[in-house]
Amino acid sequence: MTGVQDIPEQLAVKLAFGQRVRAARDALDLTQEELAEYAGLAADTISKIERGLENPTLLTMNSIALALRESFAGFSLPWQATES
Secondary structure (H helix, E strand, O other): OOOHHHHHHHHHHHHHHHHHHHHHHHHOOOOHHHHHHHHOOOHHHHHHHHOOOOOOOHHHHHHHHHHOOOOHHHHHHHHOOOOO
16 A cells, blocks of 8 residues: 555656656657557657656556567666665
8 A cells, every 4th residue: 555655656657657768769859649540549648647646557657668669678778766
């Protein structure tokens, strides 16, 4: 169970993932609408994910990674939290 103290870490992870999506999308010169179409999602969902406002499911994250020509594992590694 997560507590209130976990909220900043959860937000940091969502923001980091969103930044990773945006960077990969920009590197492929894709619009949010194009990425959404390739991933089978709404453009609004991509926008919210990139801004850290959406908490995507693993299936959504995998769809985005594949649409960005990345493996889910390789896509997720850069933003994983490290243990203290």
